[in-house]
Amino acid sequence: METLKIAIQKSGRLHDESLKILRDCGISINNGRDQLKVEAANFPLEIFYLRNGDIPQYLRDGVADLAIVGENLLYEKGEDLQIQKRLGFSKCKVSLAIPKQCDFKSVAELSGKQIATSYPNTLQKYLDQNNVSAEIHLITGSVEIAPNIGLADAICDIVSSGSTLFKNNLKEMDVILKSEAVLASSPNLNTEKKQILDKLLFRIDSVLRAENAKYVLLNAPNEKLNEIIKILPGMKSPTVMPLAESGWSSVHTVIYQEKFWEIIDELKSVGAESILVSPIEKMIL
Structure with a gap:
């Protein structure tokens, strides 16, 4: 096999x-x-x-x-x-960064300058797209230090939180690529x-x-079920089951992260109660 x-x-x-x-x-x-x-x-x-x-x-x-x-x-x-x-x-950016004291407003101002990077091909494609001719200085170690020691005028490197740029007195000038x-x-x-x-x-x-969804259970008065179902489309449609207490139902559904809190606010506004939210281990369609 x-x-x-x-x-x-x-x-x-x-x-x-x-x-x-x-x-x-x-x-x-x-x-x-x-x-x-x-x-x-x-x-x-x-x-x-x-x-x-x-x-x-x-x-x-x-x-x-x-x-x-x-x-x-x-x-x-x-x-x-x-x-x-x-x-x-592992989301990050490949960005062009310059010293904080620099007042470059566009990449065109880097023409003829030195740019340090571990990503020479990415940087060259970016420069070509912007019709800029600059000298690429290849560094395999810590790129951020290059402007501080006079090795380059700018850098092209991975940026996650931006803290490394801040520590090295650099600022982001442009985002070349999101990754x-x-x-x-x-x-x-x-x-x-x-x-x-x-x-x-x-x-x-x-x-x-x-990872991008939550399983939601809530109690709802029956007279509000139609309003709640309109808010909660679920994967196909919500599951609705009667509660022991007359006039009430339990509603089960899935809400995706990007609209989670907006939907929760809407549910509460139309009478949903006892809302329980659970993580989902796997979701198989």
């Missing part, structure tokens, strides 16, 4: 969250100390722990079939690779591996839906 080989970061910000989503999919991974490769106990999956920057080439070569990587890495080194699923975690963790695939998957991938994607979809 075929086994899917998935690459994740050996270490770094994506490592723990990559393992978590696989485990949330019910895949049993028993890590040994300093292992570079491990097989799942209950799913045809083999996990490779690789250096982040090497992963796109391993996908091209077919050494790995899948990988959980930052979208920014694919933009830099793997635009030819297919994204199978956006995973919603999150993605599941990417090799172009060399055979039919059997694609079938295993479909099963994995089904599990991932169930996990991601559950």
